[in-house]
Amino acid sequence: MKTKIFYSSLIAFFCILFFIFYKGLQNTNIYTPNLETHDKDIPNFNAKIFSQKDKVVSSNEIFNNDKFYLLNIWASWCMPCRDEHPFLINLSNQNNLEIVGLNYKDNNKNAKFFLEKLTNPYKTIISDKEGLIAIEWGAYGVPESFLINKKKIIKRFIGPLNKDSLFEIKSIIK
């Protein structure tokens, strides 16, 4: 009798341990802050145009319309960016959306090669060698996308875009 109790409690203990680990796996320990960025004004910045020497644009010039814009932070070294690329290509066919790329801490040669092979979904690409513009936007990492309308951030997508976010963007811009 005693041994039976011991054995069943042993098994119960390991089951609980399994459950705790399983739950713990789902809590990612990546720090996720509160996303209170709705209707926040976009930051002002000046940036170099990608792969054109000494051509600088300001944020007002880029987001000058009442159109929808999607600012996408990407880099050729970023693996998830490759995953989200097909979704960006898909979005680049939308009429009332302009995709702006922010090339983050990247090597020009690699980045060009990346776009040549996987095709270019961006209307404009600005280059952010030091990662300073990304800081102004309060970006958490690469990739990250901001949906912008009338110079306000409507929605941000941390991490790679997926089917759900594609659907969401399409329904917002309709």
Next chain:
Amino acid sequence: MASLIGFYSLIFGLCLSLIIVFFSIKNFRNSSIFDKKIISLTFFQFFFVSLSFFGLIFSFINSDFSNETVFNHSHTTKPLFYKISGTWGNHEGSLLLWLLVLTLFIFLFLLKTKKQTKQYRNLTLLIQQIIIIGFFIFLIKTSSPFNYIFPVPMEGLGLNPILQDPALAIHPPILYLGYVGSSIIFSSTLAATSLNYISKEWAKHIKKWVLVSWIFLTLGILLGSIWAYYELGWGGFWFWDPVENVSLMPWLALTTLFHCILILEKRLILTSWVIILSISTFTLSMCGTFLVRSGILNSVHTFANDPERGLFILIFLFGLIFLSIFIFLFFHKSDEKNYNFFWLSKETSILINNWFMMYFLTVILIGTLYPIFLEVISSEKISVGPPFYNKLIIPFLIPFLFVMAIGPKLKWINSDLENKFFLVLFLIISILISYFIIKNFNGDFLINTILLSSAFYLFFSTSKDFLVRGFKNLSQNLAHFGFSLLILSILLNNIFSTEIITNLKIGETFQSEKIKINFESIKSKNIKNYDVIIGKFNIKNLNNNIEVLKPELRIYNQPNIVTSEADIKTNLFTDKFMTMNLVQNQDYFNIRYQNKPFMIWIWLSVLLISFGGIISLFNKRNEN
């Protein structure tokens, strides 16, 4: 090309596993056919996994960036040595190394155990193959080292600079030999349990395998610790970081297991201890892999936060745990009938220290797992630091050291204390020495004196054994002497370390009563994969001895990271340790100067401990 060969070799290896399992199940019905066929199959499996491993190394040497692993962890400007060590400096490659060691050990096991019964070897092989298949599937399904990327990038992302260090380059393979080597102990213990094969002879044969794992694990932990001391720049060697804990836990279990096996060799008792410890050593290693690889804990070793991987190891780990519980419950026959101990005997003292070891193990286990529990239950984040471990472990170290000092002097089964005179004399001498040392220096008087006396006591009694008994039982004397030296150096190091942190400009001098630090100059240099700024400092102590220290700041090119490299002047008595760091946007440098007594003795004593193990492994007399 090399990637392709590597990938297909993995598939072949997996197929071989299935064939071996098929044959070994067939062997059960007719145990007379356990022949060369199965040994050569295991050899081919090992061969294919090595081929795959060398394929990966080759891709790294060639900087073949069409391979995702190479792209993520290498760069063309890396020196060859670090290109190669980059192979296991990442999740995928290091798992391939796991698999390599798993297959190597089962192959060696089959070669070396021809005297054992076929049934037993066969079952060991079967259990080991289950583990191997699990890892094959894990590797191929969730973390293949041979993923192809397109377009092929021109340049890789580079290896994390803090991993570019000679000690760390060889740390993973050595540690893995210990970690994964315990798998063979796990498989053979389960096999022996289910066949009711556990005996004194079995203990003699498994002892060697325990020793091999133990030696490598000890050396692996030592290398990791040396790396942390040199590279992380905090001037400490053990931080109670979860990653360090998960290597220490199997070590404690393995050390305890080894002592139990020593008893089992003499008397058929403590079999439950042996079985449970064998199981826990390997499951703790697996659990460690789970904790650091799933991203459930954050550390240098967390290569990827991929829940799918975590889930796989978790299910696999618990599968093995439940399998072993099942085997233990249904097949193990308890040996309680001859379970009588005389209170004063070698086995009693080993048993007492086993309980202490289990206590230390439990403390570390709780300290490591509790934050996860708390986060799941209350979503509160905490971290458990050194004070927790120090408070719970240090007081219990005192009786532990005393038992360790007296235990080896006792005889097996029934004993009486001889040489009581020396025992008391040593006690008095140790207390006196500690009293005088502590009195002149430190505030925490009582606990430090007692602690230091117990360490000195162990030190004296093992030194006496060393001198009196000489080469008789050399391995044990050496290991225990090494352990006493380790505790002693850690204590003295802790008590007498001093530290100065200050900000200095070039040309400035920091002055205190005991020391004068002059920041003379800096110069910069270009080296293949990094630029370096070297500071020159003159340190003048009370006796007007001038010592020159040159800490470095390294700016690595790929990835672009600044690391600070400590300059350490080591001699027999003390380490002088200095790091410098840039203070943002100013011409000041942050200087950290530490005086760490007896550092070298910490490393040497661990080497002595493992050397004791090596001698025991090669000692012919032990085998008879």
